[in-house]
Amino acid sequence: VLLGQEEGSLEAQSKLFLKTVACAGAAKEGRLAVILDFDRTVTGGSSNSSHGVLESAGVLSELFRSKSRGLFEKYYPVEIDATLSLEDKIPIMTEWYTQVHNLMLHEDITRSKLQAAVAECRSIELRCRMQELLLRCQEASPPVPVVIMSAGLGDVIEIFLQQALPFELAPTTMVVSNRMNFDEGGRLVAFSEPLLHMFNKSAAFLPPSVQELLDSRSHCLLVGDSDGDATMTNGLNVDTLKVGLLNHKVEERMDRFRELYDVVVTDDGPVPDICFQAVGCEGPVSIACSD
Numbered sequence: 001v002l003l004g005q006e007e008g009s010l011e012a013q014s015k016l017f018l019k020t021v022a023c024a025g026a027a028k029e030g031r032l033a034v035i036l037d038f039d040r041t042v043t044g045g046s047s048n049s050s051h052g053v054l055e056s057a058g059v060l061s062e063l064f065r066s067k068s069r070g071l072f073e074k075y076y077p078v079e080i081d082a083t084l085s086l087e088d089k090i091p092i093m094t095e096w097y098t099q100v101h102n103l104m105l106h107e108d109i110t111r112s113k114l115q116a117a118v119a120e121c122r123s124i125e126l127r128c129r130m131q132e133l134l135l136r137c138q139e140a141s142p143p144v145p146v147v148i149m150s151a152g153l154g155d156v157i158e159i160f161l162q163q164a165l166p167f168e169l170a171p172t173t174m175v176v177s178n179r180m181n182f183d184e185g186g187r188l189v190a191f192s193e194p195l196l197h198m199f200n201k202s203a204a205f206l207p208p209s210v211q212e213l214l215d216s217r218s219h220c221l222l223v224g225d226s227d228g229d230a231t232m233t234n235g236l237n238v239d240t241l242k243v244g245l246l247n248h249k250v251e252e253r254m255d256r257f258r259e260l261y262d263v264v265v266t267d268d269g270p271v272p273d274i275c276f277q278a279v280g281c282e283g284p285v286s287i288a289c290s291d
Contacts, residue, residue: 015262016241016262016263016274019239019241019262019278020241020274020277020278022219022239023219023220023221023241023278023279024277024278024279024280026217026218026219027140027144027219027278027279027280028280030142030216031216031217031218031219032144032217032218032219032220032221032278032279032280033144033145033146033147033213033214033217033219033220033221033238034133034137034144034145034146034147034220034221034222034223034279035146035147035149035220035221035222035223035232035233036146036147036148036149036222036223036224037148037149037150037201037223037224037225037226037229037232038050038148038149038150038152038157038175038177039150039151039152039225040225040245040247041127041223041224041225041229041245042126042127042130042148042161043124043125043126043127043130044125044126044127044128044268045127045225045245045247045248045267045268046247046268047123047124047125048121048123048124049152050124050150050152050153050156050157050160050177051068051100051152051153051156052123052124053117053118053121053123053124053156053160054104054109054114054117054153054156055068056121056123057116057117057118057120057121058117059107059109059113059114059116059117060104060107060109061107064103064104064106064107067103068100068103071096071099071100074096075092075093075095075096078092078093079093079198079226080226080249080253082252082253082256086199086227086228086231089199089228090197090199090200093197093198093199093200094195094197094200096197097151097178097195097197098195101178101191101195104188104191105188105189105190105191107188108187109180109187109188110182110185110186110187110188111155111182111186112186114155114156114159114180115159117156118156118159118160118163119163124160125164126164126165127245127268127270127271128269128270128271129270129271130271131164131165131166132271132276133271133275133276133279134146134165134173135167136276136279136281137172137173137279138167138169138170138172138173140279140280143170143172144172144279144280145172145173145174145213145214145217146172146173146174147174147175147176147206147210147214148173148174148175148176148177149176149177149196149201149205149206149232150175150176150177150178150196151177151178151196151197151198151201151228152177152178153177153178153180154175154176154177154178154179154180155179155180157175157177158175161175174210176196176205176206176207176210177196178191178192178195178196179191179192180192197228198226198228198229199227199228199231200228201228201229201231201232202231202232202233202234202235203232203233203234203235203236204234204235214236214238215236215237217236217238218237218238218239219238219239219240219241220233220236220238220239220240220241221240221241221243221275221278221279222240222241222242222243223242223243223244223245223271223275224242224243224244224245225244225245225246225247227256227260229244230242230244230260230261241262241263241274241278242260242261242262242263243261243262243263243264243265243272243274243275244257244260244261244263244264244265245264245265245268245269246264246265246266246267247267247268250266250267254266
């Protein structure tokens with residue numbers, strides 16, 4: 001675990017300590033929220049994305065997979081290009097996601113196939129200690145609301161969480177993401193609008209009920225694995241502790257992550273202790289990761 005811009009300095013350590021204590025205090029008073037990215041944040045750094053689950057399970061045709069791979073090879077380098085600004089990336093990412101969703105509309109995707117695809121997928125799993133973080137938030141008194149904000153597929157994410165977690169999601173744990181619209185026969189016919197992608201994730205995309213809940217919060221713990229995730233609290237009047245998960249291209253992207261996040265976790269590491277401390281867990285947190 002690395003600190004942000006002033007790594008290792010007493011001033012940086014002091015600022016981080018004060019931010020963490022402030023979040024923990026807010027949690028006890030019902031004024032803390034947690035906002036998490038999903039792909040490779042809630043899930044491990046080597047996990048498939050929520051879009052990729054459908055591809056790997058054979059729900060999508062070989063023609064779709066071929067075209068989708070071509071789009072990935074074209075657009076992913078843009079997503080992680082450290083030389084491009086967010087403003088430059090936004091229209092390009094919108095173009096990418098729109099094309100993928102349009103391809104999906106020509107596939108025979110149904111609700112029942114989604115359930116089966118997630119159940120059969122072996123290439124997506126929870127990040128180490130994420131299950132415990134979600135449970136701690138739900139069982140806190142008062143509960144700490146968790147918003148999982150994802151540019152992926154909300155329907156797939158909810159099915160995965162229902163299947164992967166040994167407890168039910170509480171009403172205080174919410175998924176804000178792109179939604180699939182199905183016809184009466186359960187077949188995919190459209191996607192929700194506006195399109196949510198990795199570089200326009202902010203409070204502007206929160207449903208009114210979620211926005212109203214977060215408006216009453218003064219502090220937020222944010223966890224993400226990309227440049228765009230660092231903006232998820234934009235538009236909220238909160239003091240934010242930002243934890244960045246730098247899963248890949250560590251050396252190339254480290255400087256940027258230190259600018260964006262208060263803490264950086266490298267090499268697909270587990271949810272760090274500071275997250276548990278921020279949500280009000282007292283004493284040492286000893287939670288082993290399964291192999």
